[in-house]
Amino acid sequence: MAIRVATLLGITLAGAVGIGGVTAKVTQAVQLRDGTFHFNQPPDLVDATTTFDSVNVWGATYYFTINIPEKAGEPLQRLVIAQREGGDNIRYDLEDSRAFEGTRSNRGAKVALGKVTRNRDTRTVFVNFDPPIPPGKTVTVGLRPVKNPMYSGVYLFGVTAFPAGEKSHGQFIGFGRLHFYSNDLD
Structure with missing residues (x-):
């Protein structure tokens, strides 16, 4: 060849x-x-959802679904999910992070995660895949907050994708939007 x-x-x-x-x-x-490696065609942020949209609720999962196109040229190594808007700094149970092929409603095989870390000051979560996700796949990452935010409103999460390699350039792939509602009956 x-x-x-x-x-x-x-x-x-x-x-x-x-x-x-x-x-x-x-x-x-x-x-x-x-x-420096770049994607030939960057992944797409397909969806962002939560299992519970009320403030102060325990046991929610925030799902971010990413499509890695066939023409990406490189596998997906890492996602950076940064909270850009929202009145509360959401804390996560990083040990309970998960990933799987497919979407939230159409789950496939479990995907192995490498290190999942957080920078509380920048409100950013770093999700590493081990091994990287090859082009042509759709993957969903589930982050478990300790509890939903205290304050209602729209929370925006900027998502950046990095290809495999020691020296890779991240590409911003969109904002995930979650809306949390107050339980007040006022």
Whole structure:
């Protein structure tokens, strides 16, 4: 099998082509001159949902569904989920984080997670996949808050996807929007 490599403006595109007219699946990865990898086509944030939308409720799960397109060129290694809006700094039980192929309503096989960490000051959760999720898959990550926020309103979570590799460039893929409602009957 021959390997074709093209470099244009410091960007390397690599693909495999078969011999004798038989072509293998071509996956193109974008690598900059400095060695940084990028997705050829970034993943999509498909959905963000919660199991309970009332304030101060225990036992909720926040689901973020990501589609990694066939043309991504690189597997998905890490998600960064940053709370951008909302009146309360949500705390998580990171040990209870989970992931699976498919969507919340159409679950597939369990997906192994690597390290899941949090920076409380920046209200950011880092979810690592071990192994990375290959192109052509849809994966859903479930984060378990200690409890839902105290304050009602819209909470926005910016989601950034990183391809596999030591030196990878994250691409912002959208905002997950969760709305929490007060239990007050006033």
